[in-house]
């Protein structure tokens with residue numbers, strides 16, 4: 087019996103052909119595929135500027151750096167997220183405040199942000215990291231209202247949400263359009279909506295931020311247009327470039343994005359119909375009808391306390407049945423590196439205790455999905 091993973095990339099013959107073609111070009115980095123992918127992303131997302139980079143983490147770092155945040159600047163971010171945003175902020179020596187998340191969705195909410203601001207009596211907040219757990223862009227326009235009130239910048243860590251949309255004024259806007267944020271970042275890691283092997287994307291509509299990103303991505307270099315051999319350094323930057331080989335794969339994947347999102351929605355809908363009214367101790371998070379998710383994850387909440395079982399029992403049980411589930415994520419404050427610095431966050435704790443991500447990926451077939459559903463239901467017998 088083979089193991090059903092919780093996520094997996096979808097690679098077809100067209101992806102393989104374009105990568106081979108990219109390898110035959112004279113330039114295999116800083117070549118034509120980089121620009122081609124960035125232009126297509128701009129069109130798809132509806133933003134003014136789009137840059138590829140080496141990972142989602144690099145994208146977040148570039149976003150923070152492009153805002154010219156300085157040591158001790160205050161930044162808010164979810165207590166439940168992958169460690170990337172925290173690490174990048176820490177490396178920049180920012181003052182980081184964690185926000186509790188909703189107990190079922192794992193998302194920050196406007197109320198939770200205000201709770202955090204009041205609790206720590208925060209003033210002069212420079213930036214908020216919004217993260218769309220599982221691909222669900224909830225509260226986007228409300229975050230924007232808070233931005234106007236508190237005058238902070240918004241960076242969307244939308245690593246789960248390429249292909250997701252939210253409604254504003256009767257129209258759906260893509261996450262990444264930056265209609266209600268300053269900067270948006272995505273990952274093209276193999277498990278994300280599209281992959282370039284490893285890779286990231288940063289988008290913005292702000293020309294100053296865009297120029298900073300472009301410079302910082304490649305050592306702060308400005309090339310002299312009249313002398314091809316000459317260049318200046320305008321900022322201290324990085325090598326966060328993504329190669330043409332990766333961008334060629336990303337371009338081919340982007341062509342399939344509507345198919346990917348449709349397939350994930352189909353899988354999501356089947357899980358939803360099976361689990362919605364199945365058992366009062368299995369709770370599916372509820373989301374607004376004003377959003378369309380790319381369905382990066384399918385999250386279930388099991389009230390393990392009520393059924394006298396533990397999450398570890400559940401994970402082991404699935405594994406014995408050759409199904410792999412995942413934990414998204416370990417709350418940031420729980421890592422040993424922080425000691426007792428942050429204390430605990432009430433609803434993040436509940437979310438951590440109860441939430442599990444079950445398999446969802448483009449090629450998950452009906453037979454395997456039916457098996458997953460059957461095995462999970464049996465756990466409650």
Ligand SMILES: Cc1ncc(COP(=O)(O)O)c(C=O)c1O
Pocket residue numbers: 141142143144167168170171217243244245246273274275285286
């Ligand atoms: C929410 C979130 N942020 C950031 C990242 C980091 O992206 P990458 O792995 O491409 O650096 C990930 C990837 O796992 C993620 O899921």
